Amino acid sequence: MKLSKEECLETIYRAIDELNTTREDNEKIVQGNSTALYGPQSPMDSVDLVNLLLSIEETLEDDFDIHFTIANEKAMSLKNSPFRTVETLAAYIFESATE
Amino acid sequence: MQSNQTKVVLITGTSKGIGLALAQWFLSLGYIVVGCSRSACPIQQDNYEHFQVDITDELQVKRLFSTIRKKHRRLDFLINNAGVAAMNHAILTPLESVERVFSTNVFASFLFCREAVKLMRKNKFGRIVNFSTVAVPFNLEGEAIYAASKSAIETLTKILAKEFAEFGVTVNAIGPSPIQTDLIKNVPADKIENLLNKQSIKRLGEFDDVKNVIEFFTRAESDFITGQIVYLGGA
Numbered sequence: 510m511k512l513s514k515e516e517c518l519e520t521i522y523r524a525i526d527e528l529n530t531t532r533e534d535n536e537k538i539v540q541g542n543s544t545a546l547y548g549p550q551s552p553m554d555s556v557d558l559v560n561l562l563l564s565i566e567e568t569l570e571d572d573f574d575i576h577f578t579i580a581n582e583k584a585m586s587l588k589n590s591p592f593r594t595v596e597t598l599a600a601y602i603f604e605s606a607t608e
Numbered sequence: 609m610q611s612n613q614t615k616v617v618l619i620t621g622t623s624k625g626i627g628l629a630l631a632q633w634f635l636s637l638g639y640i641v642v643g644c645s646r647s648a649c650p651i652q653q654d655n656y657e658h659f660q661v662d663i664t665d666e667l668q669v670k671r672l673f674s675t676i677r678k679k680h681r682r683l684d685f686l687i688n689n690a691g692v693a694a695m696n697h698a699i700l701t702p703l704e705s706v707e708r709v710f711s712t713n714v715f716a717s718f719l720f721c722r723e724a725v726k727l728m729r730k731n732k733f734g735r736i737v738n739f740s741t742v743a744v745p746f747n748l749e750g751e752a753i754y755a756a757s758k759s760a761i762e763t764l765t766k767i768l769a770k771e772f773a774e775f776g777v778t779v780n781a782i783g784p785s786p787i788q789t790d791l792i793k794n795v796p797a798d799k800i801e802n803l804l805n806k807q808s809i810k811r812l813g814e815f816d817d818v819k820n821v822i823e824f825f826t827r828a829e830s831d832f833i834t835g836q837i838v839y840l841g842g843a
Contacts, residue, residue, distance in 0.1 A: 560729065
């Protein structure tokens with residue numbers, strides 16, 4: 510099944526929503542294209558990032574019948590990590606899912 | 609965090625031997641048991657579901673877990689029981705045997721651990737039990753490849769215990785002594801006798817010995833027990 514760029518973003522936002530259900534009000538992750546997912550600017554720790562990526566993988570599988578491991582070797586070896594922001598992750602998912 | 613819904617247990621290698629007996633035991637406790645093996649399973653019960661899969665095939669394994677997630681929305685215990693042995697002098701061991709043993713014993717166990725924790729994290733609860741062997745601490749001649757693969761399982765168990773702790777998942781391993789199953793049916797009696805003599809308690813293991821350790825590892829109260837290897841018979 511084809512996946513649009515908007516659907517990639519929506520999938521990430523849904524995963525952030527799910528993650529936010531477990532966080533205090535003052536620790537909610539802001540939904541925005543420039544929200545940092547990784548690195549010193551990110552409000553998330555490594556476990557949050559793992560949970561976020563797994564939620565995204567589940568949605569891709571359930572709603573779009575797309576099966577792939579986001580944190581694969583290609584993603585980990587890229588000079589610019591695709592996990593920097595919501596926008597870079599959405600672009601990476603779109604590119605990988607439509608290859 | 610444990611919920612009160614019926615627990616779901618996944619056991620690999622349930623067509624015979626220890627895996628079959630464990631599946632029957634968990635069913636008798638009222639759990640939902642999902643089993644898998646290359647061949648069919650004799651268990652016919654409402655709470656038992658069998659998948660004929662090649663546990664070394666990542667796609668097949670991912671499909672199995674996807675089915676569990678969609679049907680049960682949870683996984684409480686994973687018992688990584690399936691394994692193969694190769695007992696031969698290293699000089700006479702073809703590389704194909706090495707690859708087969710590592711694929712089933714190490715790579716498949718890793719695949720199942722990785723996919724299981726994805727499901728277990730949802731309830732912040734899970735118990736994973738891997739299978740090692742007394743051949744590891746005894747450094748048994750003729751079992752270089754089998755023992756090396758189980759050594760890898762022990763290291764995997766200890767490191768995954770650390771990585772999975774923050775998800776509420778414990779990872780432990782049992783190291784059975786020889787038990788009268790298909791795994792040792794071709795091992796000469798004198799070899800078994802020699803091995804038993806290395807144990808503190810010199811007898812063959814029984815299913816109840818394995819069950820006892822697995823019962824301990826999977827108990828709710830064992831949430832502070834992780835990264836441990838328990839050898840039967842005293843190794």
